[in-house]
Every structure is written in structure tokens, then in C-alpha cells.
Amino acid sequence: MPAARNSSIPIPTPPGAGGSVQPSACRRPAVGRGGPEDVNGKAHTGKAPTNGRLAGLCGVHPTSGVRARPFVKWAGGKRSLVPDLLKHLPDTIEEYWEPFVGGGALFYAIENRITRAHLSDANPELMIAYKMIQQHCDQLVEKLKAHRCRHSPRHYKVIRGKDGIEDPIERAARFIYLNKTCFNGLYRVNRSGRFNVPIGRYKNPAIVDADNLRAVSATLKEADLQRQLFDAIAPREGDLVYCDPPYDETYDQYTAHRFNSEAQQHLAKCADGWRKAGAAVIISNSDTPFIRKLYKSVHWTIHTAKAAGTINCRAEDRGDRNETIITST
Ligand SMILES: C[S@@+](CC[C@H](N)C(=O)[O-])C[C@H]1O[C@@H](n2cnc3c(N)ncnc32)[C@H](O)[C@@H]1O
Numbered sequence: 001m002p003a004a005r006n007s008s009i010p011i012p013t014p015p016g017a018g019g020s021v022q023p024s025a026c027r028r029p030a031v032g033r034g035g036p037e038d039v040n041g042k043a044h045t046g047k048a049p050t051n052g053r054l055a056g057l058c059g060v061h062p063t064s065g066v067r068a069r070p071f072v073k074w075a076g077g078k079r080s081l082v083p084d085l086l087k088h089l090p091d092t093i094e095e096y097w098e099p100f101v102g103g104g105a106l107f108y109a110i111e112n113r114i115t116r117a118h119l120s121d122a123n124p125e126l127m128i129a130y131k132m133i134q135q136h137c138d139q140l141v142e143k144l145k146a147h148r149c150r151h152s153p154r155h156y157k158v159i160r161g162k163d164g165i166e167d168p169i170e171r172a173a174r175f176i177y178l179n180k181t182c183f184n185g186l187y188r189v190n191r192s193g194r195f196n197v198p199i200g201r202y203k204n205p206a207i208v209d210a211d212n213l214r215a216v217s218a219t220l221k222e223a224d225l226q227r228q229l230f231d232a233i234a235p236r237e238g239d240l241v242y243c244d245p246p247y248d249e250t251y252d253q254y255t256a257h258r259f260n261s262e263a264q265q266h267l268a269k270c271a272d273g274w275r276k277a278g279a280a281v282i283i284s285n286s287d288t289p290f291i292r293k294l295y296k297s298v299h300w301t302i303h304t305a306k307a308a309g310t311i312n313c314r315a316e317d318r319g320d321r322n323e324t325i326i327t328s329t
Helices: 079-086 105-113 124-135 137-150 153-161 168-181 210-219 261-276 289-294
Strands: 095-098 116-121 224-228 240-243 280-286 300-308 320-328
Touching (some): 079 105, 079 280, 079 320, 116 124, 124 224, 137 153, 137 210, 261 289
Parallel strands (some): 095 116, 095 240, 240 280
16 A cells, blocks of 8 residues: 555644653662663663763763663664664755654664754654653653553553553553563554554563653754654755665564555655755665665665664574665765
8 A cells, every 4th residue: 555645643742741740659679670672682771972072962861871772672673774874874964854763773873963853653652652752751751660560461461452542641651661561572553553462571671761761852852753654754955864664575564554565666756756856865675676676777876785684573584684775876
């Protein structure tokens, strides 16, 4: 199914937003909660370099010194591809557009070079979480602490079954809680849009990473956050667009609408329009004959990159695979 045209969907505001934050009643000590980890379960500290250069920049939490990094584990997250992507960035960037933002790995790597970021995704739960971190981070942290207190297989099932939450802060807390505790950090919905991933096997899942959430909140302060389909963006001359769509021939269950070959073709058309408007465009995708054919033109350069597979659930299906980084020339 091709992506529907220009559907920008409003993100709800919480009732009585801006009120005081009630601390969570749970007094469980922070010790032994487990540190933050990526989609492969690898721990990382997220500490910013201490040379002072980054201090004061928006992506660094002022007291903890933590540098913002993705707040969700995300299938197809581009942490491992970032070094390759950095090689293809233009020297100057006016505004930055990332219409398939997911966990936003590249965004955090370059946020100190960007004056204005437009981050969007079709996944409503994800974008509500971004917005609540931006605007109501402390309330969200308290709700996550409450989930941490109650975490158990039973609590997971109850929260997973709560589909129609209206309060967006609670909705964001549900989303982050499920993301941190589900199998492999996978976000998968069925065709009616219901999250259907079983609980993961974590001893101490990192349900609340308050320092990172605050650093992310600071980073997102001026960002334009939208829940919308990719074709709704409108970059201009001097801007950079980074597109990381669901890959051809791989995982595409992030939303109820699957990203098929027509959607890939539609993206290629849109990308050509953004390029003609004067924006620099970078697209990552799998290295398949279909994708190579789609961007075979003097206006695009196709680079090959190797990245570790992280999406397949079956261990034997993981492993290195080739990816393409397609740049406008
Ligand atoms: C490969 S992931 C992006 C991963 C991201 N670069 C990261 O580092 O975490 C693809 C994203 O595209 C989003 N998506 C799927 N179909 C879309 C559409 N038609 N328009 C906008 N976003 C879409 C999914 O929700 C998912 O977050």
C-alpha cells in the first residue's frame, strides 16, 4: 500500500498539563536496576566527553553530563551505521529533516550541528513519547517509576492490553515501559494496530533512565515533532533530509500499514522532489536489486555499507548483511 498523502495527525495534550509533579510512591532503591542498553542488550554509559566542548550544548544534561541518545530500543536502529552516514553529510546544514525517525540514532550524533530539527514518524505511540519527553519529562519519569515498581509478567500483560489510553503522558509511559521490557525491544503491531510482542527475558530492565530522558528533553527543546507520513515534509534549499525507511525485503511491522514496494517507489519520487528543491538527501536501505534499480540515475550515488543485522528474531537469520547509503549528487 502506498503511503497516504500528507497526513499530519495531531499529538494530544495531557489534561492539566504543566501542573506539579507527584513523586512516585515506590521507594525501591535505584541500585541494581540495570543500566541503559541498546537493542542487542549491550550496556553503554552515554557519558558526554569531558573536554568541555559539549558542556552547555542542548544535548547534554547540565548536572549529570549525560549526552542524549535514543530513548527506545528500535528495530532497524542505525547506531552501527552512524559512522558510515557521517561520511556523507554536507558541510553545512540549514534545517534537518528525519521523516522515519524511529530511535533517531543519527539525529543524536549530529544534533550539535543542527539549528532546527524536524523529526517525524508514522508511529503514533512513538511520536507521542517524543512530544511528552519534550514537554512533560518529569511527569513521564514519575509514571515510569511507577511501572518499574509494579513490573512483573502480569503487569506487562495488563499494560500491553491497555490500548485506548487517553492521557498522552500515561500513553508515552506505557510505550516506553513496553519497549524496555518486551522481547528484544521489538515494536510490532498486528494489522489492527495492536502491540503484540511478548515479554522479554530481562533480569533488571532499564525502565527508567531519567538522566537520558532529561538530556533527550533538552535536545528536543526546539524540535518540530510530528506524527505523519514521510511525504508530508517540505525541506528547502540547504536543508538535509535523512530517510531511513523500513528496509526492502525486511521487517516492516512498525505500523499497521506495511511498507511495500509501492511505498519504496513513492519515497524515491518524493526524494527526487526534495533533491530538486535544493535539499541534500541521504537514504539508507537494504542492498537489493530493486533498490539499486530505483535509484539508478545520475542524480543519485549508491554506496555500500555493511551493518550487523539486529531485526530478525531467529539467531540464525541474523548476521552481517549489506546496506546501501544513497546520496543525492
Ligand atoms: C528503520 S526504522 C527507523 C530507525 C531509525 N533510523 C533509528 O535509528 O532508530 C523505520 C521507521 O519508519 C517508520 N515508518 C514506517 N512507515 C512510515 C511512513 N509511511 N511514513 C513515515 N514513517 C514510517 C516506522 O515507524 C519506523 O520508525
